[in-house]
Amino acid sequence: MDNLLEVRDLKTQFFTETGVVRAVDGVSMTLRRGEVLGVVGESGCGKSVTALSIMQLIDNPGRIVEGQVLFDDEDLLKVSDETMRSIRGNRISMIFQQPQSCxxxxxxxxxxxxxxxxxxxxxxxxxxxxxxxxxxxxxx
Structure with a gap:
């Protein structure tokens, strides 16, 4: 398959004292090898949470509750922490919204x-x- 990254029905929620916040609610996208994908949207719409979910960097009280993240046909939501650490920064990275702060x-x-x-x-x-x-x- 020529797809590098496939995100299928990704859902990330934050469980707070006041209720559940559905930060990412059913996001799906495909990125083929050699393509560039820009994710745009209003402030607070879930762009960063989507990227952090793909890279398994969601902190409590957040949790990925559903979906698949296939990177080179491997579901990143099912790999060990050790495997994810070796992928992160080596094979997949994120440029944050404010690169001047990084x-x-x-x-x-x-x-x-x-x-x-x-x-x-x-x-x-x-x-x-x-x-x-x-x-x-x-x-x-």
Whole structure:
């Protein structure tokens, strides 16, 4: 199959003292290899919670209550924490809404990417910098 990511009927809820908040209520989407997908919507509509759910980063009182997240045909909602940690940052990542709060403006983006590649991929400085340039060229 040529699908890289398939999200099927994803539902994430937050169980609070005042009731249940349905933050993500039946989201489905497909991303094919080589495609770029932008998720847009009003503030508070569930974009970030959807992405955090895909990456298994929902904190209490939140919980994914239904759905499938297939990444390379593997259901991320069923993998172990250890497997998910190896996938996160290596094979799937998230650029947060306010990247200026995550990226240090003192250092070039390429330097920061190469540092992440060094940590997650075990690349040396030179190899990390080369790969960072390749990745940046891919996204324009």
């Amino acid at each position: 990226l240090n403006p003192v250092f070039r983006i390429g330097q920061q990417l190469s540092e992440v590649l060094g940590i997650h991929q075990g690349m040396g400085r030179e190899a990390g910098e080369k790969r960072a340039v390749e990745l940046l060229e891919m996204v324009g």
